[in-house]
Amino acid sequence: MDQIKIEKLFNLEGVTREPKFKNGWYQKDILSVNQFDKAGLSYIFTRAEEMAEMVEKVGACDLLKGYVQACVFYEPSTRTSSSFIGAMERLGGSTIPITQGIQYSSVSKGESLVDTMLTLEKYADIIVLRHPEIGSAAQAAKYASVPIINAGDGAGEHPTQALLDLYTIRKEFGRIDGLKVAMLGDLRNGRTVHSLTKLLENYDVSLRYVSPDTLRLPLNLMNELINKGIDVRETDRMEDIIKDVDVLYVTRIQKERFTDMALYEEVKNYFEITEEVLAHAKKDMIVMHPLPRVGEIHYKVDRDPRAAYFRQVRNGMFVRMALLASVLGEA
Amino acid sequence: MDQIKIEKLFNLEGVTREPKFKNGWYQKDILSVNQFDKAGLSYIFTRAEEMAEMVEKVGACDLLKGYVQACVFYEPSTRTSSSFIGAMERLGGSTIPITQGIQYSSVSKGESLVDTMLTLEKYADIIVLRHPEIGSAAQAAKYASVPIINAGDGAGEHPTQALLDLYTIRKEFGRIDGLKVAMLGDLRNGRTVHSLTKLLENYDVSLRYVSPDTLRLPLNLMNELINKGIDVRETDRMEDIIKDVDVLYVTRIQKERFTDMALYEEVKNYFEITEEVLAHAKKDMIVMHPLPRVGEIHYKVDRDPRAAYFRQVRNGMFVRMALLASVLGEA
């Protein structure tokens, strides 16, 4: 091949991209809440607070300028994908948005998840993955050379949701220790409940679980709590707990997690959080929900200052900003 | 929680994000053409002219660097969503693109429009909304704390389309007063016709409406024009008006707005703009169309310098740039 003489585009003499912070998260996959101990949580939450202050004051920064995130959602989730996209944009980075159609594309030609990961890691510095199958994020992480952030693997985990939940509790009360946290809804299938429970095991909290008998917290998780000596109770009546909880964490009864539709119909209207219900609650408690809701919290409750679920949404962006920046070595 | 000692990421001492211009549009929702009087239009159009000059000369700028727009399209519209995305990009800002799949996502889990807005406002500084139901944008604006731009609410309004239509007339002729504007097609259902009509009421124009008898301009709108003393005529024959109009605003007979398919079949080929038709028109008139077209303007007409409909498309980006920057306080 003839060598042609052209002016060079870049002057890269001696230039490299080094991580600015040697935090414990640099280049780590974020797959499970089990990766987070108190120190790890503290690091991310401190960073999230800085992100919050930055966004409130100036909207955005250039911390991740030049970084590319691939958002790969095999099942669409507007809230989660938008949160990651917004997080990256407010850090000055950019996104390859594969948030709706991957099932119609490579997948329809029979490509495996692993091949898709091995492809996208060539374009992106980090991959955010939502996939309907348990273990998919771990499998992706096993093969991919860039960090994978698990944005939900079916009935498995959704660690960034649990992180933003815990961050919200910490932000609202200024502490986690000493609080009484109640979780409501489908405690058997609800991965947000399972993940938040695991994170709360790191703290000195009291836990209350409220559900119909058929949707109780899995036995192994309950035993884990008991073995750790955590103050925990189960009930099927909200009245038992509403008076003295600090955090009421409400979850949707998720139709899509049921195989037995008769069981779903039986429990779907099991409880509703209304103004009347909250009249019995403490003045400084908060109501949380991972959203979307489909009636389990009445709209009128939104006006109550104790309704924290949309503040929780905003916190999600800050926590994801902190994670992205930490994993990429820039925070 | 252990407090860890980490170097701060940002120096935000005394930093705030203030609007640079106290124009009348700062933080306003853009829902309806009724919000625009002559002074308001003039402000946006002056800004749009500056945007046009900037894009023609340098392509893009950093005016909205750090700002995030969510584009939420419950029904896809490539032209409109691309126009807003391009507008934001040329201003240095970024977009959360939810332009195709929202119906498969949160909506399929039963989430309401209001909850989606209350979520996206936590990530974005402004929300551009297309929704099939009349009043949806107003409802979104009622609840959202960030500005909503109505990008079409079903048979309701599509104000940015009307603004770009009027801006095009002004740009092509250097004025609006004194012009004779004819509108063709489905005048009963065409929201672009209704909206442009309302904007033109602010000016000293002559209006001509050409349609089959079953698709005439709604009575209340016609009465409004008459009561304002505007020179207005209706006809079902293009021949009556083609000779002396300055602007021929053609619209598609929109199949999707018909419930009676027999009626649609009857009128769908009511008129076609051909080179022969334009042979009768003035040399300095223009042909406009909100697009897409499906045959009502022949392709051969595209080569005629009077064909202004693709210039109109480009003007759309400039007008949306002006709106975004004004609403966000940066223009």
Place this chain on the structure above:
Amino acid sequence: MDQIKIEKLFNLEGVTREPKFKNGWYQKDILSVNQFDKAGLSYIFTRAEEMAEMVEKVGACDLLKGYVQACVFYEPSTRTSSSFIGAMERLGGSTIPITQGIQYSSVSKGESLVDTMLTLEKYADIIVLRHPEIGSAAQAAKYASVPIINAGDGAGEHPTQALLDLYTIRKEFGRIDGLKVAMLGDLRNGRTVHSLTKLLENYDVSLRYVSPDTLRLPLNLMNELINKGIDVRETDRMEDIIKDVDVLYVTRIQKERFTDMALYEEVKNYFEITEEVLAHAKKDMIVMHPLPRVGEIHYKVDRDPRAAYFRQVRNGMFVRMALLASVLGEA
């Protein structure tokens, strides 16, 4: 219209956007491999090398800051669209992503490809087009005033794939002349095989084609090679060629290109590249594949250093960066 007095936004006195490099590709459409001779290839490949070095060292740059690319995919292709989006992002530019839904949008209202191009050129500086029909990219280029990059037009061409294929061979061996290249699979319908063949005609290579008898290289292409005096052979047995090839270019038997499903069933498992097969091959040969694969290369082969297909994916981004920057006059 009242003229209002407002502070100007931009100071554009004497400012213009000039191409920085008068390379042969400035403002050119990239439609076919036939546009590329040895000098043209050399230019792009030299630029691609610079892109590779820049990305490996610093991740991204601002070379195309302020430029907007529209990615319009009438049929989704995650790999190709992500590659272009990532390429633009690493150059500091931005994308209007229409990668999934255009068929549900303007097209469903009956809009033509040409009108879509005439619209998108008003928002974007360059259009990347994937469309299922042969000739669609050429038609788009005929009408659009901005450059079109053909990202696949059905059974037609996919020139950027062929460029990245050739670039990979050059990068892996440091040369192209003197190599023995074998292509496997559906040689009749495989556009990547046809395009790479045409590019290789510029070099002093030996070519081997391996396929079932029903899927042989088209006669006209074979005659072209013979007429050019290129050392070329056909076979239906991999054993005939595996021992002394330098490049084994494997392709999928593409179900979607078959009209006769019986024929597809007969040939779909025609060959598989396994560790055993590669045991017979040279130590410094490479295996390539345009991807996605559906079993024709076993996963275990991925660990073999001769497996070059994912390096090939990454090269794709570099080649597309080189093309985008060259066509836009910035490289």
